[in-house]
């Protein structure tokens with residue numbers, strides 16, 4: 001087994017990797033930017049190194065600095081997490097060239113899957129159904145129009161180097177196409193330094209369903225069932241669950257087998273995910289993510305397999321300890337992404353210092369967080385603060401459990417999407433499992449409700465908190481930082497949290 005790992009990431013996923021390392025007896029080395037000095041991943045790891053100022057380009061994306069730290073700390077391997085450098089083939093190559101193990105697939109696999117047109121070609125050759133469209137970048141608007149006419153509008157223009165929903169344009173008529181193509185090219189060039197764009201049929205009400213894979217270095221690849229990730233806004237996932245209410249055992253097996261074929265076609269090793277769009281009983285390859293995903297915990301809950309530990313075991317050369325037939329899923333799991341965003345305000349990001357944090361516990365509840373009291377939430381990084389994950393024997397029980405857990409959650413000092421998730425859990429179509437990627441568009445009441453509820457604004461809450469504090473102590477003091485909830489009396493901030501909860 002590997003003895004030490006550098007974690008080239010921050011936030012909840014860095015914490016998650018530290019935990020896997022600790023359980024396997026691996027020494028974990030964290031890195032941090034100046035603003036993350038007191039972040040949980042830094043405090044939890046065995047060792048931590050400052051790598052630069054807050055902007056990612058000067059810290060978490062500095063390959064030279066990361067390798068320098070890896071050498072200085074004397075680690076054997078580098079785990080990239082997700083985001084940042086996780087899917088950059090040159091990073092994987094640089095790590096291996098410097099003599100470290102990259103906890104992930106090879107640079108060749110990453111680059112084959114990182115280019116969407118190349119990935120589509122490879123998948124087609126491997127017999128995996130792809131969304132109808134081109135497998136080569138478009139030459140010009142004339143070619144695009146011809147292809148779109150053949151397929152029928154609407155179509156979707158996509159950046160070949162795309163990610164995070166950037167460089168995508170839905171086009172409804174031939175007239176709109178030339179301008180949309182220009183816009184998609186500009187956005188792609190800006191975001192990825194590559195303006196190649198291709199075209200796909202735009203499906204009008206698909207579900208996003210993906211298959212989790214594990215491959216080892218001995219040629220074994222297994223799938224661990226699906227995740228339903230249809231609840232999205234602007235192509236970003238918000239709620240994920242396993243299993244999907246849309247699949248029966250036959251479809252599940254067919255998608256799983258297609259995903260395994262996809263992985264074998266690119267000699268896949270480590271944890272990976274094949275994403276599909278699913279509509280009217282048919283599934284189409286969307287892309288393959290060559291890393292651990294944000295939503296991996298729901299699969300861990302229903303399979304009982306620790307995916308991050310397996311990434312580390314595979315990187316150590318271990319063979320998978322289970323065959324496809326031995327992987328059984330049980331019960332139901334749901335994850336809500338707790339972000340510092342305001343769904344009621346068009347998902348605007350919120351910033352602030354976490355004053356009070358009360359995390360739900362109890363049966364079947366898991367909290368994968370990257371924040372603590374006193375932590376300053378800024379705008380430098382992804383707004384994902386934590387993930388709340390539940391497990392229960394049935395979907396219905398899991399929804400009730402998630403609602404209960406969300407009610408127990410208090411984060412003061414920064415706005416979050418907690419109430420938004422709470423409304424989804426109470427909504428009839430969601431409860432019936434009737435969801436597509438258009439869910440939020442079709443349920444504007446969920447994002448609008450927060451505005452109507454007239455919950456007390458932040459200033460009211462702060463004023464109330466100050467008043468209560470004066471009453472209790474006869475003076476105003478800022479919220480205490482860094483003590484555990486167990487060893488103090490309820491503070492004004494806590495009461496204010498309670499008040500807000502009653503209000504919202």
Ligand code: ADP
Pocket residue numbers: 131156162163164165166200201202203204206208232235275277286287437
């Ligand atoms: P990115 O890599 O930028 O995240 P993806 O190809 O993974 O892009 O697509 C992201 C999301 O965009 C999907 O989850 C889905 O909601 C939507 N999408 C992508 N392709 C299509 C399509 N052909 N038809 C309809 N929606 C699509």
